[in-house]
Amino acid sequence: MANEETKTLDSTPRRTTRSSSSSLSLSSPQKPSLNPPNPPPPSLPTDLLFSAQPITLDQLLSNLPGRNPQILEVLRLIGPLNSPTQPILLYGGVSTGKTSTILQVFRYLNRPFVYASCRSCYNPRILFESVLNQLLRHRRSRSSGFASSKRCERASEFVDLLRDALLRVLNELKERRGGKGGNGEMVYVIFDNVELIRSWDKSSLILCLLFRLFDILKIPELGLIYISSSTPDAYYSMTGSIGPNAVHFPEYTLNDLHGIFMRNQENPKLYSSFLSVVLKPFSRVTKRVDELATAFESLFRKYCEPLTDLKLFPDERMKRRLFDYIQPHLTASLNETFDVPVRSSSESAKDGDYTKKGSIRKTVGGNDSLAELDFHMSVSAKYLLLSAFLASRNPATLDAALFDSTGGSSSRKRKRKSSQASIDQNDHKAEEILIKGPGTFPLERLLAIFQCITSLSEEALEEEQLQEGKGIENATVGLMSDVLLQLSTLCNANFLCKSGSCPLDGSRRYRSTIDEDFALKVARSINFPLSKYIYRR
Amino acid sequence: MATSPTASDPPSSPIAASDTADNNLQPFFVLHKALPGKSEKRASGSGRTRRKIDLSASSPKSAEKSDQIPPDDSDAICEKLRLEAFERTWSKIDSTIKEVLRQINLNLFNEVLQWIQELFSIIKSSRTTSLSEIQRPYPLLTDALCRRVPAAFVFTKNVEFVDDLLTFQDLGVHLKSNRCHVASLSGLDFLAKHGIGGCVRSLLRQLVSDASDVADFAVLASWYCEQENYNNPIIIIIDDMQRCNGGVLGEFITLLSEWVIKIPIFIIMGVATTVDAPRKLLSSNALQHLQPCKLTLGSPAERMNALVEAILVKPCSGFSISHKVAVFLRNYFLRHDGTITSFISALKLACSKHFSLEPLSCLCLGTFDENRRDEFDAFPGPILRTAFDLPSCKREKISQGSGTSITQGLSQLRKLQRSWSSVVMCLFETGKRSKMQLLDIFCEASDPNLQISSMTRGIPITGKLGSGKAGFIAQAIHRVRELPIALLPHVLKMWSLHMKDMNEVIDKVKELQSNIASGDGGQLYKEKWTDIHKRPVYLGARKGTVSVNDKAAMLLDDMVRKYLTPIECAPFHEIICFGHVEILQSALIGDTRRIIQVDLLKPQNHLRCSCCNGDENIVSPTMHDTSIMYYLSQEYGDVINLHDWYQIFKVTISTPSSKSRKRLHNSPASKKLKTTPTENEAEIQSRFCRAVTELQITGLLRMPSKRRPDFVQRVAFGL
Structure with missing residues (x-):
């Protein structure tokens, strides 16, 4: 063991013979260089401790409103320094304060810990190396090519290296405490976002390793804490060992949310009156703090718009007036998940946009469908998009009827066919189409429809141009050429998506992803009678 | 060639063209005409003019080769001159294009920079993170309830993305010069196959030059703490957001959000279509982590207007295109491709064809540049004489003369073109407000039939098209009448800028301006009116008083009549004007x-x-x-x-x-x-x-x- 330690202390590259095939293992651990901007590598305790000043228990409890039972439970499970800690799993929905709670707890406890988020460390190697780097207090720097302290790709390597590093840290801690002794030492490892591992390659292997780490290492001074947004059952099947102690973080209640949002407000009374308006309706939609915070941020700005002085305390009358003002924005913002504010240098354009937005909100998107297409698209791409929309929307069997060469007579034909039985059948079919969503189609069908609708419109266009007296040169500019180029353009713009190949002939199939409103907008811009061709029951 | 080059004859002999046709595999021909040598076959059967046959079969190189068949000294000189002229002309056009596009984009660039600087100063003032804190692996505890990455959506307003690739590249360069760290990612970095590792690796590779191959985001944090990198924002440019895999991009954004408190990261994303695009592509969880902002790039139509103005209307090089070619380019832009890139390449093709096909095209630069007049003297006489066989000269019955008469003709042509372009710009200035496009006006104004009809009939141009819709010129003139009186001074000011070379027009514009300044409602007295316009037709039509708007409209109408002479109506226009629309068509569109x-x-x-x-x-x-x-x-x-x-x-x-x-x-x-x-x-x-x-x-x-x-x-x- 001591041998191992000196090795790591001398920071000689410990090459793994089989796995290190590339020359990259040369980027081996070196002593962190003392670059001027980097503060000198801090002494052990501060490096693994929380960086900010420790807090008292009262501060801890008041910092996290609504999480007091969880904090106390976690503190109980972690226990005093001289007793081993069983692994703990904190679980609960997104944005319920799991990570902040555990970090604040360690700030209060002021004990050394290591933190690794499986989101930032998105593959096993980075996860392993990140944990080892922290334990070895390795600092990346330019001189070493920003490399990790150890190259570690396999789980078995990780276990060995982790054991070495942990023992070293514990030894140092003991030495530092020196004579005091008796109290014992603990090092904690926190794995955040553990649920993400499930989507990795060989996920079961890694999960199994992480959850059994306590049993494998058999170091009582190691405390393991897992944070996950999925429930503990998700991991039972994978571990095969005793499950960790689970602490559930439930959704915040209305009171908790009020407490959270009231922290650090400049004008608590004003904000409280604002919260009394918005919190209730919004909490019915979501109780995620981050979502609410985003929504409230812009709404509060709206709320304050009529006010000249942000520091004044609102009385009842003013509250009512402010409520009337915010009311129309409220419903719109409830339906809006993602609002992109316009940024433009000219003030006038800004104002114009604001007024437009207001009117849109009142009519809830009514104006939207009337708006013009606000980006450039060549005419042939528009026709292709429309034909793709039709191909996705209409059943293939009706193509012949809809795109009859006689054009107008198609509707009559369909009427003649419909007996009572066929009407029922059609009802059924329409329902099916609705449930299935846009259908897929082969390239050939798309091109056939494209040809039909362009040939019709080209005739019209030619007549028009002949009237204008410049038909000669325009007539030859057909829309048909470069169709495949346009197709790839539409695919790139996500208007079409390629969806699997047909099981029978293996040819590529497409699907249009645009909605009817957009298709109508496009059709209007080229004067194409789209509604004539849409199959409705 | 020197033997009998009549103007209707193509410069290259048919035999030579057919010889070279087989070697002439341009990319277009490979795709659209799979049969080798088919272009030749097709053309001979299509029963069109002979001119087309050879043109479609001969590329610039083959044409030059065939030109050399009659061994003549003057020919070789001419050839060299033309090649030189083409290079000079095109480099001039090219630099103009670049300058125009740069100017248009500069607005956006500055806006982006301002956005970054504003947010960055807020970040700097609100967060005081020490270097050691940045390198901590755990998230910093702040009061912020949610961590959001500032993201600017740049709407490019064109489904085709080709034009904007360069724009984003330039944006990166611009930001880099303003002390930002820039990494450009593309759709290829966000593939489902490589997952999030692909984009992080690409990001690190661009920023951290000497990084190991492990794409660990913590590397970026350490890199940022280096002295030379610290305290400058990191900008990630994703040029075509819609081509990214939504899942990977979303994951990337959530990853960034974990670090955004520690490292100032900004994302700039190009969106080709609508605001809905990011909403459709990304999960709500990823959207939650964006602090969005919308920026808009100049629309393709705006760019087109600026380009047409700089290249075609105000000829920067002396090269211009005929009505038919203009109409073709317009249709190609609107109906087929819709990218500036292809418009420019079409223009380049036209330019190169012009110089390779037109024996006198080397005079093009001379027409444009007064200092190059002496080049005429160096020109071999026999070639120069062929200028009088050009159809335009034959039509005008200009007899064969000396070199000086050509010089005169060309300078006349130049003058004509200058006044023509001034009027076109005036028309555009008024039509701009009703969203008229310069290319449309250009097409109409360059129509050689326009002049004839308005000259022969003598009725106002407004009635020119009779049954059909009113033309763009007529619309523009009509627009002046409806213009609010508050806007009129501005329009007049623009007119005087455009017409600064023509004194008589300037005088009239000035008089109108003074009228507006002095007069209250714009009512004018009859006497003044008769002073300006000596045409009794208008006097009869108006009863006594005329509003300033009407007067301005009449002035514009007058300008159109007097100066809007399409270049194709002038003698020698073949020297500077490219008119073979068939070549462009076969090269760009091909057969269905x-x-x-x-x-x-x-x-x-x-x-x-x-x-x-x-x-x-x-x-x-x-x-x-x-x-x-x-x-x-x-x-x-x-x-x-x-x-x-x-x-x-x-x-x-x-x-x-x-x-x-x-x-x-x-x-x-x-x-x-x-x-x-x-x-x-x-x-x-x-x-x-x-x-x-x-x-x-x-x-x-x-x-x-x-x-x-x-x-x-x-x-x-x-x-």
């Missing part, structure tokens, strides 16, 4: 598949060979292999059995030509028909393969799939 199919089925129409001149429905072995193959494939449905097809093909081509048979392939018995192999089996097979490949290239066939290796599939029936 339908035409290819028809041609394949009836090769006799083009070949006019003696061997298969008879009935068109007969497959004869002397036909081209691809044609035979296509003909035979007509008998099948969606799929063609390769073996059968090959057998029939073999039978067909190995039958002596005298026994041309009718439709042998539709009887199954034909397969069993034993013909003695006159040709080597291998050769037949290779011919077969070649024909199949050609059909595939033309897009008429799909090669056998793994699932059904014996069958090829027919595509694009009747298309």
Whole structure:
């Protein structure tokens, strides 16, 4: 063991013979260089401790409103320094304060810990190396090519290296405490976002390793804490060992949310009156703090718009007036998940946009469908998009009827066919189409429809141009050429998506992803009678 | 060439053109015309003018080669001059284009920079994170309830993305010069196949030059803490957001959000279509982590206006295009491609063709640049004399003279063009407000028939089109009448800027301006009116008083009448004006598949060979292999059995030509028909393969799939 330690202390590259095939293992651990901007590598305790000043228990409890039972439970499970800690799993929905709670707890406890988020460390190697780097207090720097302290790709390597590093840290801690002794030492490892591992390659292997780490290492001074947004059952099947102690973080209640949002407000009374308006309706939609915070941020700005002085305390009358003002924005913002504010240098354009937005909100998107297409698209791409929309929307069997060469007579034909039985059948079919969503189609069908609708419109266009007296040169500019180029353009713009190949002939199939409103907008811009061709029951 | 170059004759002789046609495999021709040398065949059969034949078959190089056939000194000199002239002209146009686009983009760039600086200063003032804190692996505890990455969506307003790739590249350079760290990612970095590792690796590779290959985001944090990198924002430019895989991009954004408190990261994303695009692409969880902001790039129409103004209307180089070419380019832009890139490449093609086809085109620069006049003297006389054979000269009955008369003619041309472009700009200035495009006005104003009609009829131009819609010029003039009085001074100011070379117009504009300044409602007295306009027609129409708007409209009308003479109406215009629209058309658009199919089925129409001149429905072995193959494939449905097809093909081509048979392939018995192999089996097979490949290239066939290796599939029936 001591041998191992000196090795790591001398920071000689410990090459793994089989796995290190590339020359990259040369980027081996070196002593962190003392670059001027980097503060000198801090002494052990501060490096693994929380960086900010420790807090008292009262501060801890008041910092996290609504999480007091969880904090106390976690503190109980972690226990005093001289007793081993069983692994703990904190679980609960997104944005319920799991990570902040555990970090604040360690700030209060002021004990050394290591933190690794499986989101930032998105593959096993980075996860392993990140944990080892922290334990070895390795600092990346330019001189070493920003490399990790150890190259570690396999789980078995990780276990060995982790054991070495942990023992070293514990030894140092003991030495530092020196004579005091008796109290014992603990090092904690926190794995955040553990649920993400499930989507990795060989996920079961890694999960199994992480959850059994306590049993494998058999170091009582190691405390393991897992944070996950999925429930503990998700991991039972994978571990095969005793499950960790689970602490559930439930959704915040209305009171908790009020407490959270009231922290650090400049004008608590004003904000409280604002919260009394918005919190209730919004909490019915979501109780995620981050979502609410985003929504409230812009709404509060709206709320304050009529006010000249942000520091004044609102009385009842003013509250009512402010409520009337915010009311129309409220419903719109409830339906809006993602609002992109316009940024433009000219003030006038800004104002114009604001007024437009207001009117849109009142009519809830009514104006939207009337708006013009606000980006450039060549005419042939528009026709292709429309034909793709039709191909996705209409059943293939009706193509012949809809795109009859006689054009107008198609509707009559369909009427003649419909007996009572066929009407029922059609009802059924329409329902099916609705449930299935846009259908897929082969390239050939798309091109056939494209040809039909362009040939019709080209005739019209030619007549028009002949009237204008410049038909000669325009007539030859057909829309048909470069169709495949346009197709790839539409695919790139996500208007079409390629969806699997047909099981029978293996040819590529497409699907249009645009909605009817957009298709109508496009059709209007080229004067194409789209509604004539849409199959409705 | 010097022997008898009449103007209607093409500069290259047909023989030379046909010789070079086979080597002349431009990319366009490969795709659209799979048959080698087909362009030549097609053209000879199409019964169009001879001019087109040679032009479509000759590339610039081949044309130059063919020019050299008559060994003449003057020819060589001329050739060299033209090449030089082309290079100079195009470099001038090219630099103008770049400058125009740069100016347009500069607005956006500055706005982006301002956005970054504003947010960055907020971040710097609110967060005081020490270097050691940044490198901590755990998230910093702040009061912020949610961590959001500032993201600017740049709406490019064009479905096609080609134009904007360069814009984003320039944006990166611009930001870099303003002390930002810039990393540009593209759709290829966000593939589902590589997952999040791909984009993080690409990001690190661009920023951290000496990083190891482990794409750990913590590396970026350490890198940021280096002294030279600290305290500058990191900008991530994703040029085409819509081509990214939504899942990977979303994951990347959530990853960034974990670090955004510690490192100032900004994302700039290009969106081609609508605001809905990011909403559709990304999950709500990822959107939650964005602090969005919308920026808009100049629309393609705006860019087009600026380009047309700089290149075509105000000729920067002396090169210009004819009405037909302008109309073609406009249609191509609106209906086919819609990218500035292809517009520019079309223009370049036109330019190169002009200089390679027009023997006198080297005078182009001389027309433009006064200092180059002496180049005329260096010019060989015989060539110069051919200028008088140009159709425009013949029409105007300008007799053969000395070099000086050409010089005069050209300077006249230049003057004409200058006044013409001034008027066009004035028209655009008024039409701009009703969203008129400069290219439309340009097309109409360059129509040679416009001048004739307005001259001969003598009625106001507003009535020119009679039955149809009013033209753009008429609309613009009409627009002046409706212009609010508050806007009129501005428009007049712009007019005076555009017309600064023409004193008489300037005077009138000034008078109008002073009228507006002094007069209250814009009512004018009759006397003043008669001073300016000596035409009694208008006097009769107006009763006593005329509003300033009407007066301005009449002034514009007057300008149009006097100065809007299309360049094609002037003698010698062929020297500077490119008019061969067919060349552009065949190069840019090509044939539709339908035409290819028809041609394949009836090769006799083009070949006019003696061997298969008879009935068109007969497959004869002397036909081209691809044609035979296509003909035979007509008998099948969606799929063609390769073996059968090959057998029939073999039978067909190995039958002596005298026994041309009718439709042998539709009887199954034909397969069993034993013909003695006159040709080597291998050769037949290779011919077969070649024909199949050609059909595939033309897009008429799909090669056998793994699932059904014996069958090829027919595509694009009747298309």
